[in-house]
Amino acid sequence: MSGSRDPWLLTPGPLTTSIETKRAMLHDWGSRDDDFIQVNAEVRDRLVELAEGGGDFTCVPVQGSGTFAVEAMVGTLVPRGGKLLVLINGAYGMRIAKICDYMGRAYATYETPEDMPPEVAGIDAMLDADPAITHVALVHCETTSGILNPVEEIAAAVAAKDRRLLVDSMSAFGALPFSLRAVPCDAVAASSNKCFEGVPGMGFVLCRTAALEAAEGNAHSLSLDLHDQWRAMEGNGQWRFTPPTHVIYAFHQALEEHAAEGGVEGRNKRYVENCRILIDGMKALGFEPLLSDNLQAPIIVTFRMPGDPNFEFQGFYDRLKDRGYVIYPGRLTVAESFRIGCIGRLGAEEMRGAVAAVGDVLAEMDVANGSP
Ligand SMILES: *Cc1c(COP(=O)(O)O)cnc(C)c1O
Numbered sequence: 471m472s473g474s475r476d477p478w479l480l481t482p483g484p485l486t487t488s489i490e491t492k493r494a495m496l497h498d499w500g501s502r503d504d505d506f507i508q509v510n511a512e513v514r515d516r517l518v519e520l521a522e523g524g525g526d527f528t529c530v531p532v533q534g535s536g537t538f539a540v541e542a543m544v545g546t547l548v549p550r551g552g553k554l555l556v557l558i559n560g561a562y563g564m565r566i567a568k569i570c571d572y573m574g575r576a577y578a579t580y581e582t583p584e585d586m587p588p589e590v591a592g593i594d595a596m597l598d599a600d601p602a603i604t605h606v607a608l609v610h611c612e613t614t615s616g617i618l619n620p621v622e623e624i625a626a627a628v629a630a631k632d633r634r635l636l637v638d639s640m641s642a643f644g645a646l647p648f649s650l651r652a653v654p655c656d657a658v659a660a661s662s663n664k665c666f667e668g669v670p671g672m673g674f675v676l677c678r679t680a681a682l683e684a685a686e687g688n689a690h691s692l693s694l695d696l697h698d699q700w701r702a703m704e705g706n707g708q709w710r711f712t713p714p715t716h717v718i719y720a721f722h723q724a725l726e727e728h729a730a731e732g733g734v735e736g737r738n739k740r741y742v743e744n745c746r747i748l749i750d751g752m753k754a755l756g757f758e759p760l761l762s763d764n765l766q767a768p769i770i771v772t773f774r775m776p777g778d779p780n781f782e783f784q785g786f787y788d789r790l791k792d793r794g795y796v797i798y799p800g801r802l803t804v805a806e807s808f809r810i811g812c813i814g815r816l817g818a819e820e821m822r823g824a825v826a827a828v829g830d831v832l833a834e835m836d837v838a839n840g841s842p
Contacts, residue, residue: 480795480797482664482770486667495717510707514529528677530675539659539661540638541691546695547634547657552576553575555596555606559587559619562612576602587617587765610638611641616770625637625653626654628655636658637657641767641813645768657677672717675696677696744768749763749771756776777841778838778841787808
């Protein structure tokens with residue numbers, strides 16, 4: 471580690487947070503405290519506003535990591551007799567199918583390679599062939615590769631076939647434009663962590679209120695029942711079970727910083743610049759990104775593993791960590807790879823620092839360049 475500061479987290483999460491966000495947690499609050507109830511309500515309202523969901527949508531928060539929110543979304547909104555078509559091009563799409571396995575929900579999958587978005591023609595064909603399918607699940611940015619899936623286009627196609635869409639926008643919401651007016655869907659799941667730069671510990675689902683009202687009794691799990699969570703919270707402003715109070719205060723502070731940066735547009739601009747600096751710098755060192763620019767979301771970048779015989783990932787990782795930069799292993803099936811994230815409280819200086827550190831480490835490992 472460089473000096474005594476925490477390392478920069480160039481990962482899919484948990485991520486680097488601001489000092490103010492960390493500081494917002496230095497108190498204790500009771501779950502029935504008026505101040506807490508107010509802050510909780512503000513966080514929920516702001517998230518709906520950010521996605522232009524006012525009037526038709528409500529935000530239902532849930533304790534746990536992002537997967538808890540995705541599982542709650544699927545379990546609450548897909549009726550027990552329904553069937554979910556899961557669009558898969560990475561590990562998070564796979565996880566939704568696995569969630570269905572656990573819950574015993576019927577599902578079908580439409581799988582494309584990790585470097586290829588799902589195609590509307592293929593989705594159309596599956597929906598035409600299987601009238602039992604009631605819902606479709608899509609991962610907005612598939613963090614496994616960093617690929618941007620065309621959410622607007624797919625949402626329109628699903629709506630045209632009269633099916634309901636559920637979106638996992640965990641690693642995109644807050645930094646990639648998402649308007650519930652332009653994207654017809656019943657629910658979007660995301661978390662306090664990732665692009666909002668809050669601390670991990672809670673997820674939330676923006677739900678179409680009419681869909682949530684109709685979802686009573688669907689859930690397979692008490693703690694992940696969004697309908698029940700929503701009814702209780704609408705009733706007295708409180709969470710049903712112990713709320714992650716500190717996480718919510720940190721999230722509230724993180725949302726203030728998000729607004730001060732210019733909201734989704736401002737955050738997007740910083741991440742796009744981070745991503746540009748990273749890709750340009752890594753290419754100059756010989757590394758090859760998996761995705762072409764048109765498929766790359768400014769969230770996390772997958773690089774192919776260098777071919778130089780002196781390159782060894784664990785050593786590379788450790789040396790970068792010693793210099794204060796934490797990267798992430800790849801999880802691809804199509805190619806050996808590793809990932810470097812562009813999200814969290816990081817800017818141009820940190821991205822340039824990371825690229826410089828990669829260059830130094832290559833030299834130290836006697837690796838001529840990063841080409842695969
Ligand atoms: C991070 C992430 C999740 C949730 O993962 P957790 O480890 O449970 O927080 C879900 N979907 C996507 C696309 C993600 O990037």
